[in-house]
Amino acid sequence: MAFHSVVCIKQVPDTTQVRIDPETGSLVRKGIPSVINPFDLFAVEAALRLRDEHGGTVTALCMGPPQAEEALRKVLGYGVDRAVLVTDRAFAGADTLATTYTLAAAIRKIAGARNDQKAAGNEGGEAGPRDADGEPVDLVFCGKQSIDGDTGQVGPGLARRLGFSQLTYVCSLLQIDPEKRKLRAWRQREDGRELLEADLPVAVTITEACNRIRYASLPDLLAAADKKIDTWRADDLDAERGRLGLKGSPTRVNRIFAPPVRQRGETVGEPGMEPAAVAALLFDRLSERGMKPGVARA
Amino acid sequence: MPEDRPKISKNSPDDAARAGKDAAQDSSTAGGEVWVVVEQVAGEAAPVSWELMGEARALAEALGVRAAAVILGAGAPELARQAFSYGAAAAYTGSDPALEPFITDPHCQALVDLARAHQPQIILLGATTRGRDLASAAATELETGLTADCTHLEIDEAKGLLKQTRPAFGGNVMATIITPNHRPQIATVRPGVFPLPEAAAEAGGEIIESRPAITAAAAAVRQLQFLPNPGEESLMGAHVIVAGGRGMRSAHNFALLEKLATELGGTVAASRAAVDAGWISQRRQVGQTGQTVRPLLYIAVGISGAVQHLAGIQESDVIVAINSDPDAPIFDVADYGIVGDLFEIVPALIEEAHARLSGAAGSDAAGERQIGVEST
Amino acid sequence: MSAATSRYDAIVVGGGPAGLAAAYTLAKGGASVVCLERGDWSGSKNMMGGLIYSQPTGSVFPEFWREAPLERHVTRRDMWLATGDSAIKLSFETADFAVEPYNSFTVYRSSFDKWLSRQTAAAGALMIRETLVEDLLWDGGRIAGVRTGRPQGDLEADVVIIAEGVNTFLTEKAGLSPCPPRAANVALAVKEVLALPKERIEDRFDLDPGAGAAIEIIGETTGGLPGTGFIYTNRDTISVGVGVLLDSLVDNRAEAYNLLERFKQQSQVRRLIQGAAPREYSAHLIPEGGYSCMPRLYGDGVLVAGDAAGMVNAINSEGANLALLSGKMAAETVLACRERGDFSAAALGRYRLLLEDTVILKDLRKYDNATKFLSTHHHLFGLYPELMAALAREFLTVDQLSKAEKERLLLKLFRSQVPTRRLLKDFYQAWRALT
Numbered sequence A: 001m002a003f004h005s006v007v008c009i010k011q012v013p014d015t016t017q018v019r020i021d022p023e024t025g026s027l028v029r030k031g032i033p034s035v036i037n038p039f040d041l042f043a044v045e046a047a048l049r050l051r052d053e054h055g056g057t058v059t060a061l062c063m064g065p066p067q068a069e070e071a072l073r074k075v076l077g078y079g080v081d082r083a084v085l086v087t088d089r090a091f092a093g094a095d096t097l098a099t100t101y102t103l104a105a106a107i108r109k110i111a112g113a114r115n116d117q118k119a120a121g122n123e124g125g126e127a128g129p130r131d132a133d134g135e136p137v138d139l140v141f142c143g144k145q146s147i148d149g150d151t152g153q154v155g156p157g158l159a160r161r162l163g164f165s166q167l168t169y170v171c172s173l174l175q176i177d178p179e180k181r182k183l184r185a186w187r188q189r190e191d192g193r194e195l196l197e198a199d200l201p202v203a204v205t206i207t208e209a210c211n212r213i214r215y216a217s218l219p220d221l222l223a224a225a226d227k228k229i230d231t232w233r234a235d236d237l238d239a240e241r242g243r244l245g246l247k248g249s250p251t252r253v254n255r256i257f258a259p260p261v262r263q264r265g266e267t268v269g270e271p272g273m274e275p276a277a278v279a280a281l282l283f284d285r286l287s288e289r290g291m292k293p294g295v296a297r298a
Numbered sequence B: 001m002p003e004d005r006p007k008i009s010k011n012s013p014d015d016a017a018r019a020g021k022d023a024a025q026d027s028s029t030a031g032g033e034v035w036v037v038v039e040q041v042a043g044e045a046a047p048v049s050w051e052l053m054g055e056a057r058a059l060a061e062a063l064g065v066r067a068a069a070v071i072l073g074a075g076a077p078e079l080a081r082q083a084f085s086y087g088a089a090a091a092y093t094g095s096d097p098a099l100e101p102f103i104t105d106p107h108c109q110a111l112v113d114l115a116r117a118h119q120p121q122i123i124l125l126g127a128t129t130r131g132r133d134l135a136s137a138a139a140t141e142l143e144t145g146l147t148a149d150c151t152h153l154e155i156d157e158a159k160g161l162l163k164q165t166r167p168a169f170g171g172n173v174m175a176t177i178i179t180p181n182h183r184p185q186i187a188t189v190r191p192g193v194f195p196l197p198e199a200a201a202e203a204g205g206e207i208i209e210s211r212p213a214i215t216a217a218a219a220a221v222r223q224l225q226f227l228p229n230p231g232e233e234s235l236m237g238a239h240v241i242v243a244g245g246r247g248m249r250s251a252h253n254f255a256l257l258e259k260l261a262t263e264l265g266g267t268v269a270a271s272r273a274a275v276d277a278g279w280i281s282q283r284r285q286v287g288q289t290g291q292t293v294r295p296l297l298y299i300a301v302g303i304s305g306a307v308q309h310l311a312g313i314q315e316s317d318v319i320v321a322i323n324s325d326p327d328a329p330i331f332d333v334a335d336y337g338i339v340g341d342l343f344e345i346v347p348a349l350i351e352e353a354h355a356r357l358s359g360a361a362g363s364d365a366a367g368e369r370q371i372g373v374e375s376t
Numbered sequence C: 001m002s003a004a005t006s007r008y009d010a011i012v013v014g015g016g017p018a019g020l021a022a023a024y025t026l027a028k029g030g031a032s033v034v035c036l037e038r039g040d041w042s043g044s045k046n047m048m049g050g051l052i053y054s055q056p057t058g059s060v061f062p063e064f065w066r067e068a069p070l071e072r073h074v075t076r077r078d079m080w081l082a083t084g085d086s087a088i089k090l091s092f093e094t095a096d097f098a099v100e101p102y103n104s105f106t107v108y109r110s111s112f113d114k115w116l117s118r119q120t121a122a123a124g125a126l127m128i129r130e131t132l133v134e135d136l137l138w139d140g141g142r143i144a145g146v147r148t149g150r151p152q153g154d155l156e157a158d159v160v161i162i163a164e165g166v167n168t169f170l171t172e173k174a175g176l177s178p179c180p181p182r183a184a185n186v187a188l189a190v191k192e193v194l195a196l197p198k199e200r201i202e203d204r205f206d207l208d209p210g211a212g213a214a215i216e217i218i219g220e221t222t223g224g225l226p227g228t229g230f231i232y233t234n235r236d237t238i239s240v241g242v243g244v245l246l247d248s249l250v251d252n253r254a255e256a257y258n259l260l261e262r263f264k265q266q267s268q269v270r271r272l273i274q275g276a277a278p279r280e281y282s283a284h285l286i287p288e289g290g291y292s293c294m295p296r297l298y299g300d301g302v303l304v305a306g307d308a309a310g311m312v313n314a315i316n317s318e319g320a321n322l323a324l325l326s327g328k329m330a331a332e333t334v335l336a337c338r339e340r341g342d343f344s345a346a347a348l349g350r351y352r353l354l355l356e357d358t359v360i361l362k363d364l365r366k367y368d369n370a371t372k373f374l375s376t377h378h379h380l381f382g383l384y385p386e387l388m389a390a391l392a393r394e395f396l397t398v399d400q401l402s403k404a405e406k407e408r409l410l411l412k413l414f415r416s417q418v419p420t421r422r423l424l425k426d427f428y429q430a431w432r433a434l435t
């Protein structure tokens, strides 16, 4: 039995290069290369492996500016079957609530839902948010978090909005039972790992421990180049304007500022000093900071 | 409660709204409270919950309202008592078989019901794998703002808003976020950000019991098995981390780091180079494509300090670097740098730690931070 | 469709100016073409001083200046003869260069090549990145495709255009290279990009808003080694660098990086870059062997273009424009051959004829001896600038000596350093080699 997975990928600035301009206090983003959120590549790989094993389709979905098409083109090269970019000025400034609202609307459309009410209201007879290629979605994959927003909120938010089961921080996808429509996976927790079973449809977020993205084959890369990327705007979705982008975002950024910079600290010990003396010096320094070697384990 | 205080918006298509109305009937409390959702496993609370309780109390005082704990699942009376001792004036409890063990969906339903019924203005949760999940789900259901991983919380006295400060862009930027027009304002906070408050011996409070209305849909996810970390402490909550890089040269040499970590009551982690070399499990990787850690003490051994690695350790309280190359970039972020051969330095550190430990056991002055926590 | 079995009319190896011009022209001409680039992006592994010229660039990518990411149009070209603390400056500036389509621009290769590659993709060429071509596929004596480092990585085509740049690994594999690149034939260029606010650059270099300067410096800047230093103004950065023949670096046990540091310390240079913050550092090779070091340009099923074909005019530091033009001609040749379905060496030989008619071969022939001359005449870079500066300094210093006495003194100084016959010979040879 074949499954239809949607993988949500986000294009993010290479955060290792993002800085606050010390003079203007504003974010310096110009000239900073965009990359696919690294965790999302683990999600892509997870979806591809599932497809390679059971057959089906993988659709990549990205909300972002037009140039985010690059990210989608890249994952097409890994063998993703279909790519959808939702892009519109109306989406700008979205926080996670508005993002999940938009992505959920896109996923519904990908799943082939149609909204007759809105289509009827459409003057030009254009059948609103109806997707001819629509196909029910069994799984939504997300990265465990994005490296710019760093929230990990979009995956659970999507599960909620779509009414899917929620399975986050998955560190190992075990198996899927096509008959009973159940997925088993290990989930990473602070105190251990838990084996969970979830009914499909399910929204899964994937951690780095899950897999490594494949090295795309040349035929996949060549095929990717010919694929069309569907681009949808706000009007193509069954979505209320007021719930999109900044308007639909309950949170506001009040202020941004540079974090206190880590200063180069002190060099402990000198060349040629006995290691034991260096060690003693270090522990002295640490206890000056109020840190003492802890109570040893029993 | 001021008249113009924004109301919780209802998420129309959901049956939770209906459940919310039912729950509202047994509500007698004032609303506008500051809540902490207590995270617990089998009746034992995660320390972050009490760290947050202390903070919630301070925020509640600034707002002139009550701080309250939300205890869903087992162990309610005892946990409520603890919550009171850490500063809660009230505890909302809810018990249902579906709440044990923790699965997000039923907890979300229960929390959303309570929030609709009692209209808190702030809800705080630990930024843990569970807290983050529950917060996201509940905030979506309540259609309100959620700020993740806050490192500082403050009440804007003039507007009565919660100012939530958090790192973004891999820690290169700090942002203060507000939720001006939606309630509740929800935030998650990582463990260890706020100090554990002093527990008051005799403290009481009001217990508000409820019967969460949990739908069958909540059974869509089931826990089949749980494997506690086998001796290896998770990186996520670790207070001391000893991390090794390519300089370790072999898997075998990581035993050295294990030893040091054991002495300090910490755990071992690694750079990607060490993970890629197969010396240690990927679960121990720190950095941009690994985990972000926030220990009190991070000791980087034989790690050069590539930006991708630094992205994961920026928020450590104290960083110690041991590297033979004096120009290694790790020294630019290290509070204490030791230039030398790790195979000489680390054994010396193990001995010194051991010696100090046997001398100092049990004599820690109150209030002093310890490296490492007692593990049971 | 199974892409594995699909054949292409042409494969272009390398996504630099030469490869992109070839792929673009082929795609525009209706051929199916794949361009393979090993870097993340075209340009990601490239660096250049760098100037690109409007006419040749525009002849491949029409009206590129309207949209391409360009830094500044160059209105001033300087040539300095410098010692550690002095410089004789020759400056040419014209308003003609300040009007569309302009004469030349400073560019960042990373963003400029990326733009070219976008245009090429938009024209219909298939751009495949992060893919290393490891080998050529042969069908008897004919080149039939390439082998990449990817899984199922073989790709076939009627013709392969090699535009791999200065490291001529595949050109050699194709059996076209007459002289493997030796240290004597390549220069190593190291470059630093320094950030400085736009207005400060314009003030400092005395430029109209948006206009730029290119400065070439001979002398002390390279520590007396054969090579030049350069300064180019970008929008809000300055590129400074030095290029030195590799063998002289090796012979003199010099480190390119130290040369660059020394260059930046030169009094007049230092003033221009003062307070500018380092942004990035890069190094790249330039083939400077000239005409006699060029490989055979064609074979059965294969053509070579750009740096891979040794097409660099070292004297005027032009390479990108030759790369663009040669890539275009290679593509035009393939398009013509495609009509007749004949990709034999005999048919592809037309490429060489096309090139004969262009500035490329004419200039390369003309300057063929230049590099050899420069590499054997180190004193042109060390001694002569010193002498010239001494001369100027002495002449312009007003003191107790009469001008006649000064002349006598300088002549003596000159003679003591360079025998007259040598001087005459140098100038004659320089004239022959460089003009």
Ligand SMILES: Cc1cc2nc3c(=O)[nH]c(=O)nc-3n(C[C@H](O)[C@H](O)[C@H](O)COP(=O)(O)OP(=O)(O)OC[C@H]3O[C@@H](n4cnc5c(N)ncnc54)[C@H](O)[C@@H]3O)c2cc1C
Pocket (backbone or CB within 6 Å): A038, B244, B245, B246, B247, B248, B270, B271, B272, B273, B274, B285, B286, B287, B288, B289, B290, B291, B301, B302, B303, B304, B305, B306, B307, B308, B309, B312, B322, B323, B324, B325, B328, B340, B341, B342, B343
């Ligand atoms: C997209 C991307 C994501 C990445 N994500 C991560 C990530 O999440 N985490 C991560 O760590 N890296 C990540 N990397 C890799 C990162 O760029 C570095 O390659 C990696 O961190 C290097 O690991 P290292 O410091 O252990 O090794 P090296 O850089 O090789 O450093 C080894 C160090 O050990 C020192 N040393 C050697 N012998 C001794 C000795 N006897 N005594 C003392 N010191 C010694 C050396 O001086 C050197 O400084 C990522 C890279 C990319 C491109």
Ligand SMILES: Cc1cc2nc3c(=O)[nH]c(=O)nc-3n(C[C@H](O)[C@H](O)[C@H](O)COP(=O)(O)OP(=O)(O)OC[C@H]3O[C@@H](n4cnc5c(N)ncnc54)[C@H](O)[C@@H]3O)c2cc1C
Pocket (backbone or CB within 6 Å): C013, C014, C015, C016, C017, C018, C019, C036, C037, C038, C039, C042, C043, C045, C046, C047, C048, C049, C050, C051, C052, C053, C131, C132, C133, C134, C163, C164, C165, C166, C170, C189, C190, C191, C241, C243, C284, C285, C286, C305, C306, C307, C308, C311, C312, C317, C318, C319, C320, C321, C322, C323
């Ligand atoms: C410091 C410096 C200053 C310069 N200044 C100027 C100037 O001002 N004006 C000017 O006109 N010229 C200048 N040049 C010269 C100019 O940069 C080159 O002549 C020009 O880039 C040549 O283009 P190309 O396409 O032949 O080669 P390249 O630009 O080198 O492109 C070759 C491409 O092929 C790729 N490649 C190589 N091998 C493989 C493989 N096996 N598989 C896949 N991909 C491969 C490479 O990654 C590269 O992207 C300068 C050069 C330098 C170094």
Ligand SMILES: Nc1ncnc2c1ncn2[C@@H]1O[C@H](COP(=O)(O)O)[C@@H](O)[C@H]1O
Pocket (backbone or CB within 6 Å): A008, A009, A010, A011, A037, A039, A040, A043, A061, A062, A063, A064, A096, A099, A103, A141, A142, A143, A144, A145, A146, A147, A149, A150, A151, A152, A153, A154, A155
């Ligand atoms: N704009 C977006 N488009 C597509 N997917 C997204 C977007 N934002 C977030 N995601 C997905 O949600 C995950 C978690 O993101 P975040 O909640 O921002 O940390 C990411 O790893 C992506 O899989």
